[in-house]
Amino acid sequence: MLLVKAVRGFPALSACTGFYGFPFRATAGDNGPVNPESSAPSWMLAACMDPRRRAIASVFLWCAISTIAFSTSAQELQKPDAPLPKSEDTPDTLKVISVQAPYEYITGKQRLQWTVVETFGPESLVAGVWSAGIGTARDNPAEYGPHWEGFAKRYGMRFSGVATSNTMEAGLGALWGEDPRYVRNPLLPFKKRVANVFLYSLMARNRNGQVMPAYARYIAIPGNNFLSNTWRVGSDATTNAALKRTGYGIAADICGNAWYEFWPDVKRKVFNR
Numbered sequence: 001m002l003l004v005k006a007v008r009g010f011p012a013l014s015a016c017t018g019f020y021g022f023p024f025r026a027t028a029g030d031n032g033p034v035n036p037e038s039s040a041p042s043w044m045l046a047a048c049m050d051p052r053r054r055a056i057a058s059v060f061l062w063c064a065i066s067t068i069a070f071s072t073s074a075q076e077l078q079k080p081d082a083p084l085p086k087s088e089d090t091p092d093t094l095k096v097i098s099v100q101a102p103y104e105y106i107t108g109k110q111r112l113q114w115t116v117v118e119t120f121g122p123e124s125l126v127a128g129v130w131s132a133g134i135g136t137a138r139d140n141p142a143e144y145g146p147h148w149e150g151f152a153k154r155y156g157m158r159f160s161g162v163a164t165s166n167t168m169e170a171g172l173g174a175l176w177g178e179d180p181r182y183v184r185n186p187l188l189p190f191k192k193r194v195a196n197v198f199l200y201s202l203m204a205r206n207r208n209g210q211v212m213p214a215y216a217r218y219i220a221i222p223g224n225n226f227l228s229n230t231w232r233v234g235s236d237a238t239t240n241a242a243l244k245r246t247g248y249g250i251a252a253d254i255c256g257n258a259w260y261e262f263w264p265d266v267k268r269k270v271f272n273r
Helices: 002-008 011-017 041-045 052-078 107-120 123-136 146-175 190-202 217-229 237-272
Strands: 094-096 182-184 204-205 211-213
Touching: 107 123, 107 146, 107 204, 123 237, 146 217, 182 190, 182 237, 190 204, 190 237, 211 217, 217 237
Parallel strands: 094 182
Antiparallel strands: 204 211
16 A cells, blocks of 8 residues: 555656556547546646556566565575574676675676676577577467578577677666676575575675665666567567567566576585586
8 A cells, every 4th residue: 555655646657557546538539638636747647648658667667666575675585584504605606696705796807708698608598499499389470480490580589689688787787886696595494595586686786795676687678678679570579579578588587596596406416516
C-alpha cells in the first residue's frame, strides 16, 4: 500500500503505469482529459495513452520496485544468522568476486576483459546456440527461415545484442563506479544464497565495495533490446518484442548468477575438483 501511495504521489509515473486505479477513457481522436478526477494534467495523460510509453514506464517502474525491495535486504544477506563453518575461499575471477576476500575495485583493464569474456566466453556462446536453436525450431521470426541459414542469422542477431548490452553496462558503469562482477557468498545458508543470486542480478558493488543499484544494467538490458529494433526484421522490431527480450535478458542474468553461485559446489562434490 505504501508503494502504491508513493507512486501515486508522482503524476507522471502514475499516469503512465495505470496506478491511479481506474481505466483510461477516451473517444477516437480525443487527446484531451480522460478523467476529471485525476490529479495528473490532461497533456500528461494524453501522452501516456501511447502504449510504447506506458510499456517503457512499466519497465522502469519494475526496476525501481526491485531496487527498493533488494536494497532493504542487502545488508542482512551479507551477515549469516549464526557462525558458519569456514569454507574454501572463492578465487576472484573476471566475472566473480568473493565476499570473503578484501574488496578491490575493478580496473579499466579488468572491465574491458569482463566485457570480452561475458560476450565471447563459453557460457555466452552455448547460450547463443540454445537460443538460436529454439528460435529456428519455432521459426521465429519467420523472416529468417527454419534452416541453417536462419539459425546463423538468429545466432548473429542474439550475439550483437549481447555484445551491445555488455559494452553498455561496462562503459556506463565506469562513469559512476559500478562493478559488474557477481559477488559469490558460499558461507550463507542455501535460501540466502538463492536470495544473493537475485540480489546481485539487480544490485552491484561501488568503488568502496558497498552495495548499490545496478543502474548501468538497468539501462543496458532494455536499452540494447530497444536499440536493436533498428536493425531487426519487421516482426521482431516491435515494442512488445523488445520488452519480451528484456525479460529474457533479466532471466538470463539471474540464471548466470545462479551458475556462478552454485556450480563450484557441484563441481567439487561431483568431480572432486
